[in-house]
Amino acid sequence: MTTIAVLGAGKIGEALLSGLLSGGRRPEELMFTERYQERAAELTKQYGIRAVDVPTAAAEAEVLVVAVKPQDIDPVLDDLAPVVSDRNLVVSLCAGLPTTLYERKLPDSVPVVRVMPNTPMVVGKAMSVISAGRHAQPRHLELVEELLSTVGEVVRVPEAQQDAVTALSGSGPAYFFYLVEAMIDAGILLGIPRNVAEKLIIQSAVGAAAMMAETGTHPVILREAVTSPAGTTIMAIRELERHGVRAALLAAIEAARDRSQELGKAHEV
Ligand SMILES: NC(=O)c1ccc[n+]([C@@H]2O[C@H](COP(=O)([O-])OP(=O)(O)OC[C@H]3O[C@@H](n4cnc5c(N)ncnc54)[C@H](OP(=O)(O)O)[C@@H]3O)[C@@H](O)[C@H]2O)c1
Numbered sequence: 001m002t003t004i005a006v007l008g009a010g011k012i013g014e015a016l017l018s019g020l021l022s023g024g025r026r027p028e029e030l031m032f033t034e035r036y037q038e039r040a041a042e043l044t045k046q047y048g049i050r051a052v053d054v055p056t057a058a059a060e061a062e063v064l065v066v067a068v069k070p071q072d073i074d075p076v077l078d079d080l081a082p083v084v085s086d087r088n089l090v091v092s093l094c095a096g097l098p099t100t101l102y103e104r105k106l107p108d109s110v111p112v113v114r115v116m117p118n119t120p121m122v123v124g125k126a127m128s129v130i131s132a133g134r135h136a137q138p139r140h141l142e143l144v145e146e147l148l149s150t151v152g153e154v155v156r157v158p159e160a161q162q163d164a165v166t167a168l169s170g171s172g173p174a175y176f177f178y179l180v181e182a183m184i185d186a187g188i189l190l191g192i193p194r195n196v197a198e199k200l201i202i203q204s205a206v207g208a209a210a211m212m213a214e215t216g217t218h219p220v221i222l223r224e225a226v227t228s229p230a231g232t233t234i235m236a237i238r239e240l241e242r243h244g245v246r247a248a249l250l251a252a253i254e255a256a257r258d259r260s261q262e263l264g265k266a267h268e269v
Contacts, residue, residue, distance in 0.1 A: 002143065005057035006032040007076055008068035009043055012093055015121040016065065016151060017047060022124070023150030033057055054079040058088055063143065065091045070263075073097060077105040084110055089140050091147075093117055095166055096263040099133030099159060111136040113144045116162055116170045117152075126152030127169040131159035163264065167256035175252070180205055 004020065006013040009032040017030055027048040034040040040051035057064060058080065068076055073094060084090065086109045090102055093115050102112040112133035117126050128148040132141055145154045157165060180201050187197025212219055227233045240246075 001029055002063055002147075003029050003031070003061040004063045004065060004147065005052065005061035006030070006065045006067055007054065007057065007080075008032075008066065008072070009034050009039070010067065010069075011119070012117060012121060013065070013067035014043065015126075016067065016093075016148075017043070017049060019121065019124055019151030020147065021047060021049075025150075031057060031061060055083045058083040058085075062087065063089045063091060063147070065093060067093045070094045070097050073101070077102070081106055086110055086135070089113065089136075089143065091115060091144055095170060096163075096260055097267055098264060099131070099136075101267045103134055109135045111140050113140055114159060114162060115144065115148065116165045117148070118169050119173055121151045124151050127172070128152060128154045129162070129165045129169060130154060130156050131162055132156075133159070163260040164257050166260040167253045170260075171256050175249070176205065 004025070006017055009017060013032065017032060020030060021027065027050075030047075031050045031052045032040075032043065033054055034043065034051055043049060044051055052060070054076070064080070064084065066073070066076060080090075084106055086107075088110060090106065090110055090112045092099070092102060092112060095116065097114070099112045099114050102110070106112075113136050114131045114133065116129045118128075120126050121128075126148070128151070130141060130144050130148070141156060145156075148154045183201045184194065184197045187200065188194060192200070208222075211217070211222055215222075227237060
């Protein structure tokens with residue numbers, strides 16, 4: 001049995017706790033820290049999980065999952081430094097924070113694994129991308145994979161790729177929301193009522209995602225299969241190409257990667 005404490009049970013922290021419970025963990029194996037009493041009481045009532053302070057979390061939980069906003073990290077590290085040891089594993093879900101930040105602030109040899117999750121974690125469909133810090137062993141990565149696979153898919157990358165990952169899957173859901181929003185507007189333009197347009201586009205997105213994920217067929221093949229000669233789809237594709245949508249996506253994701261690198265610099269030694 002591995003006891004897990006989530007430090008900062010906001011949107012992502014709560015999604016993880018809820019996923020771990022659905023995945024078969026018992027409430028006694030889980031705990032969390034929260035700043036506000038009211039929020040803590042609400043979570044305990046809903047999930048039957050204990051709210052604790054940081055020293056209790058470090059003493060009783062092997063795995064400490066840090067899920068506060070990156071700008072709130074300093075007080076968490078100050079609280080952790082005197083109580084954490086190499087019998088704990090620190091798992092950071094904080095966008096842009098390098099493992100070296102934890103290694104610098106925490107005692108020697110505390111293992112750290114960095115994770116870039118994304119918001120579909122709230123529906124058990126996260127893409128979590130993990131990287132080992134200097135002291136993390138293969139068994140630590142395996143444990144993190146096991147925990148996060150209860151709330152979606154998990155992939156390992158070297159930490160140097162985490163800025164690119166942030167731009168791809170961390171921000172990725174936002175690009176799809178944006179696309180769906182634009183397609184709903186197109187429905188409005190064509191005179192379809194908003195609620196109907198929303199239903200048509202969201203179900204098309206769900207269906208297309210399921211086809212890619214479940215059939216394993218490459219998106220190019222799937223797209224070609226619905227693009228018939230002189231048909232409607234090719235007319236739309238021509239307009240997408242004319243308006244540079246592919247180039248816009250390449251540039252947008254590159255810009256997100258650059259911003260992630262810039263934010264990370266604030267925490268370099
Ligand atoms: N949401 C995303 O799209 C996403 C995607 C990838 C990665 N992440 C990462 O996930 C982390 C959490 O994001 P989120 O969206 O879940 O943020 P959030 O909803 O603001 O959750 C953070 C929680 O931590 C609490 N907190 C702050 N300082 C604390 C402290 N010292 N002790 C205990 N609790 C504390 C906050 O309380 P208050 O409400 O009182 O501030 C809040 O409940 C971030 O680092 C983010 O980079 C998020």
